[in-house]
Amino acid sequence: MDNQLVAQCEQVAKQWIDSDCYDAETKKAVKAMVENSDKTELIDSFYKTLEFGTGGLRGIMGPGTNRMNIYTVGAATQGLSNYLNINFKDRDEISVVVGHDCRNNSRLFAETAANIFSANGIKVYLFEDMRPTPEMSFAIRHLGCQSGIILTASHNPKEYNGYKAYWDDGAQVLAPHDKGIIAEVNKVKVEDIKFEGNPALIQIIGKEIDQIYLDKVHTLSIDPEAIKRQKDLKIVYTPLHGTGMMLIPDSLKLWGFENVHCVPEQMVKDGNFPTVKSPNPENGEALTMALDLAKRIDADIVMASDPDADRVGMACKNDKGEWVLIDGNQTCMIFLYYIIMNRKAQGKMQPNDFVVKTIVTTELIKAIADKNNIKMFDCYTGFKWIARLIRLNEGKLQYIGGGEESYGFLAEDFCRDKDAVSACSLLAEICAWAKDQGKTLYDVLMEIYLEYGLAVNKTINVVKPGKTGADEIKAMMENFRVNRPAEIAGSRVVCTKDYEALKEFDADGTEKALDAVDFPEPSNVLQWYTEDGTKVSVRPSGTEPKIKFYVEVKGTMQCPKCYAGAVADAHEKIEAVKKSLGL
Numbered sequence: 001m002d003n004q005l006v007a008q009c010e011q012v013a014k015q016w017i018d019s020d021c022y023d024a025e026t027k028k029a030v031k032a033m034v035e036n037s038d039k040t041e042l043i044d045s046f047y048k049t050l051e052f053g054t055g056g057l058r059g060i061m062g063p064g065t066n067r068m069n070i071y072t073v074g075a076a077t078q079g080l081s082n083y084l085n086i087n088f089k090d091r092d093e094i095s096v097v098v099g100h101d102c103r104n105n106s107r108l109f110a111e112t113a114a115n116i117f118s119a120n121g122i123k124v125y126l127f128e129d130m131r132p133t134p135e136m137s138f139a140i141r142h143l144g145c146q147s148g149i150i151l152t153a154s155h156n157p158k159e160y161n162g163y164k165a166y167w168d169d170g171a172q173v174l175a176p177h178d179k180g181i182i183a184e185v186n187k188v189k190v191e192d193i194k195f196e197g198n199p200a201l202i203q204i205i206g207k208e209i210d211q212i213y214l215d216k217v218h219t220l221s222i223d224p225e226a227i228k229r230q231k232d233l234k235i236v237y238t239p240l241h242g243t244g245m246m247l248i249p250d251s252l253k254l255w256g257f258e259n260v261h262c263v264p265e266q267m268v269k270d271g272n273f274p275t276v277k278s279p280n281p282e283n284g285e286a287l288t289m290a291l292d293l294a295k296r297i298d299a300d301i302v303m304a305s306d307p308d309a310d311r312v313g314m315a316c317k318n319d320k321g322e323w324v325l326i327d328g329n330q331t332c333m334i335f336l337y338y339i340i341m342n343r344k345a346q347g348k349m350q351p352n353d354f355v356v357k358t359i360v361t362t363e364l365i366k367a368i369a370d371k372n373n374i375k376m377f378d379c380y381t382g383f384k385w386i387a388r389l390i391r392l393n394e395g396k397l398q399y400i401g402g403g404e405e406s407y408g409f410l411a412e413d414f415c416r417d418k419d420a421v422s423a424c425s426l427l428a429e430i431c432a433w434a435k436d437q438g439k440t441l442y443d444v445l446m447e448i449y450l451e452y453g454l455a456v457n458k459t460i461n462v463v464k465p466g467k468t469g470a471d472e473i474k475a476m477m478e479n480f481r482v483n484r485p486a487e488i489a490g491s492r493v494v495c496t497k498d499y500e501a502l503k504e505f506d507a508d509g510t511e512k513a514l515d516a517v518d519f520p521e522p523s524n525v526l527q528w529y530t531e532d533g534t535k536v537s538v539r540p541s542g543t544e545p546k547i548k549f550y551v552e553v554k555g556t557m558q559c560p561k562c563y564a565g566a567v568a569d570a571h572e573k574i575e576a577v578k579k580s581l582g583l
Contacts, residue, residue, distance in 0.1 A: 006039050009046040012065060021190040022071065029063045047467055052076050052185040054178040055382070055542050058153055058162035061105055068105070068161040070112045073151075074193040076163055077113040079185030080147065081120035081194075087180070088146050095123035097148035097205075099136035101308040102242045103161050104271035106130070106151045113149055113163075115197025128206035130269065132243045132309035134410075134419035137170040138213050139205070141414065152308040155280035156544065158272050171387030171416035175521060210247060217422045218254050220411050222342045223433050227256040230432035234299040237424065238263040238290040240279040241270040242307030244420060251425045257432075261297060263289050273307075281306050281313025282407055284325050291315060291323050301431045301441065305420035310383075311407040312420040314427060316441040319560060329362040329457045329552075330445060332403035335411065335423070336365055337448050338430045339401045340372050349374075354393065356386045356402030359499075359527065360537040360550040367452045380499070380523050381539065383408060387416040405457065405550065446560040454555035454563075456570035460583055465545045473540045473547045480526055480538060489576035491530035499525040536577060551577050 016022050016030045033042040045064025050057055050072050057076055061068045088094045096117055100110035107130075114124045125143055127136070133150050140148040146168045153160035165181060167173045173181060221227070235257055239245040245267050252260050265275050266289060273279040276286045281304040290302045294315070302315040302323070314331060318324045326334070336355050343349040354375040357365045369376035375397065379385035386402045390413050393399065403409035408418030411426050434444050464472045484496050484505070496505040500522045502514045525539040533554035540547050553573045557566040 005043060005047060009039070009042050010034055012046045013042060016063070019190065026063045026069070026071075033064075044466055052079065052182055053542070054174070054182075054384075055172065056149075056162060056164040058156065058160060058544075060159045061161050068109070068163075070109065070195075071190055071193070073109045073112055073163055074116060074195060075188040075190070076165075076185055077116040077149070078120070078188045078193045080149070080165055080181055081117055081122055082188075083177070083181045083184040084122060084147055085120060086184075087177070091146070093123055094121070095125065095143065095145040097125045097127075097136055097139045097143065097145050097166075098151075099127045099131050099133070099139075099148070100151035101133075101153075102130050102269045102271050103151070103153060103307065104158065105161055106271070109151045109161065109163070112195070113151070114202050116194055118198040118201035119194035119196055121198075122201065124202045125205045126202055127209075128204050130243045130246065131206075131210075132247055132305075132419075132421055133164070134310055134415045134417050134421060135209065135213050135247065137166060137417040138216070138415045139209050140166055140168065141170040141416070142209065142212060150308065154308055155278070155282070155306040155311065157278055166417075169387065169391055169416055171391070172382070172384035174384055174388055210250075214247060214251050214254055214421075216414050217251055217412070217419075217425060220422055220426060221255055221429060222339065222346065222348070223429060224256065226433040226436045227429055230435050231256050232259045233257060233301070233428065233432050233435060234294075234297060235260045235428055235431075236263065236290050236294040236297070236299045236302045237261070238266045238287070238302075238304045239309065240276060240281070240286060240304055240307060241266055241268060241273050242279065242305065242309060244305035244309035244424075245269070246309075247421050248303075248305060248309065248424050251421050252428055255425050255429065257428055261293060261299065263293055265289060279307050281311055282328065287313060287315055287325065294323060300435065301428065303424050303427060305424065306407075309420040310418040312409070312423045312427065313407055314441075316431070318442045319446075324442070326441070326445070327457065328403075328405040328407040329364075329455075331407065331427075332357065332361060332405065332409055333365055333368070333448060334430060334441065334444060335403060335409050335426065336401050337368055337444070338426075338433070339411070340368065340374055342433070343400065344372065350398055352397045353400045354389075354397045355400060356389050358382070358385070358404040359525070360539075361403065361405045362455050362457055362552060363535060364448070364452050364455050368448070371452065378518060380519065380525070381406075382542070383410065383416075383418045386410060390416065405459065443560075446563060449557060449563070450560070454557050454566055454570070455552050456555055456567055456574070457550065457552045458571075458574050460549040460551065460578065461541075461546045462549070462583065463544075463546045469545050473545075476547055477524060477526070477538070477540065485528060485580065488528060488530050488534060488536060488580045489573060491532040491534055493528045494531050495527075495529040497525075497527040497529075499523040499527075534573070534577065536581070549578075549581065549583060553577070
C-alpha cells in the first residue's frame with residue numbers, strides 16, 4: 001500500500017467531512033472509509049477528481065471526488081453554466097435540454113442539474129421521465145437550445161452513471177467548446193455550486209416532443225410498400241429495462257409493423273438491470289430472454305436497445321433455422337448496404353450523398369461505398385466525430401447514414417447522436433424488404449460477403465481496473481508506440497497509423513502526416529495494416545477501465561455454405577494475431 005497516496009486521499013476526504021457544503025449522509029460514508037483499515041475504497045474514491053473530459057463524466061456512483069454524485073454532477077453543471085453564460089452573453093435567453101436514462105440516481109442527478117442551470121439564469125427543458133439519448137439530441141435542435149445534457153452511463157454495469165454534454169447542433173461538444181467547458185469545470189469549487197433552483201425557468205417536456213420526433217423518424221422509411229406487404233413480420237424487442245420502452249414499440253407501430261412482441265420482464269424500468277449480467281446488447285447474454293421468446297413464437301428478428309437507447313443489437317435465423325447474433329460491424333454494413341442499394345433502386349441516390357464509418361469499423365463498408373461510387377469518410381471512434389462531418393458538409397453534401405462497430409448507427413441528420421429508435425425501425429424494414437423477396441437478413445448478409453468479400457472482426461477487451469490498471473494501460477500504449485510491430489501473425493506490417501502523433505509510417509519507417517481535416521486533433525489510437533489485409537486497432541476506452549483491440553482479418557468464401565468454414569479459418573488467424581500481440 002502506498003502510504004503517501006493513502007495520506008493524500010485521507011487529507012481530501014477529511015476536507016469533505018469538515019466542510020459544511022456536503023450533506024450528512026455523504027459525510028458519514030466518507031468517515032467510514034477513512035476509519036476502515038482497508039484503504040482500497042478510500043483510494044478509489046479520492047485518488048483523483050472524476051475528470052470532466054471531452055465525453056463528459058462517467059464513473060461509479062458513491063461519495064468521493066472520483067465518484068458520480070450530486071457534487072461531481074453539480075461541479076460539471078456549474079462549469080457548463082458558466083461557459084454558456086460567457087459564450088452566449090449577448091442572447092436574451094440561453095436554454096438547455098436535460099434528459100436522463102433508467103439508472104439509479106439518474107432522475108436525482110437530472111433534477112440537480114436542472115436546478116443548477118436555472119439558478120444560473122438558464123432556461124431548462126427537463127424531460128418528465130427517462131427518454132432515449134437521441135431524443136434529447138433532437139430536442140436541442142428542435143427547441144433551438146444552446147446546449148443539453150443526458151444523465152446516462154449507456155451500457156455500463158449498474159454501479160455506473162454518467163453525464164454527457166451537447167452543443168447547439170445536438171452533437172456532443174467538440175473543439176473549441178470542449179476545452180472551454182473543461183476549463184470552467186476545473187475552476188469550480190463545491191461552495192461555488194448554485195444548488196437552489198429557480199422553478200420559473202424549468203419547463204417539463206414529454207409526449208409533445210415524442211410525437212414530433214417519431215414523425216421525423218418515420219420519414220426515414222425507404223420502402224413503405226414492403227412493410228405494408230409484410231406488416232405481420234414477427235418482431236421480438238427488448239429495451240433491457242431502459243429508455244427504449246418509451247419510444248421504440250411506438251415507432252415500430254407508426255412504421256406499420258403490427259406483430260411486435262416485447263419481452264415483458266424487461267419492459268420494466270429498473271436501474272439494477274435484474275434480468276441480465278450486463279445491459280449491453282453487444283453481449284449475447286443480454287439477448288437471452290428475447291431469443292427464448294423468439295424461439296417460442298418463431299419470430300423473424302430479435303432486437304435489443306441499451307439503457308439509453310442509442311445502440312441496437314440484433315439476432316436472426318441462419319440458413320439452418322438457428323438463431324445467430326449479428327455483430328456491430330455486420331449490422332452497420334447491412335444498414336448502409338440497404339440504404340445505398342434501395343436509394344439507387346428507387347432513383348433517390350444523389351451525387352452528393354455520403355456515408356461515414358469510424359476507423360475501427362469494418363473496411364467492407366468502404367468496399368461497398370467505393371463500388372457504388374458513394375463518398376465515404378473515416379473518423380475517430382464516437383458519434384461526435386460523425387456529427388462533426390455532418391456539420392462540416394451541411395449545404396454541400398447529403399448525409400445518408402453512418403455507424404460504428406460498437407452497435408451504433410444514425411440514419412438521419414435531424415439528430416446528431418447514434419439512434420436505436422430509428423435504427424430499430426429501419427432494421428425491421430430491412431427484414432420486411434428481405435422477406436418480401438423470400439429472403440432473411442442472414443441471406444442479405446451472405447449476399448454482401450459474396451459480392452464484396454468476407455471480413456471477420458473481433459474486439460478484445462483487456463480490463464485493467466483502478467489506478468494500477470490505468471498505469472498498466474498507459475504503459476502498454478507507450479510500449480506499442482516505441483516498439484512498432486514489424487509483422488503480425490506472420491504477415492508484414494505495411495502501414496502504421498499513430499493518431500496521437502497524427503502520423504502514418506510505411507514498412508520502411510518513412511512517415512507522413514495524417515489528413516488534418518479528417519483527424520483535426522490527436523487521439524490515443526494506434527493502427528497496423530498488414531500485407532494480407534489484416535487490420536488491428538488499439539485504444540484505451542474513454543469510458544471504462546479497459547484497453548480495446550479491434551482485429552479485422554480477411555477471408556474467402558465461394559458460396560453461402562462456405563461461410564462457417566471461412567469464419568472458422570478467420571478465427572484461427574485472429575488467435576494468431578492475439579498471440580503476436582501478447583494478448
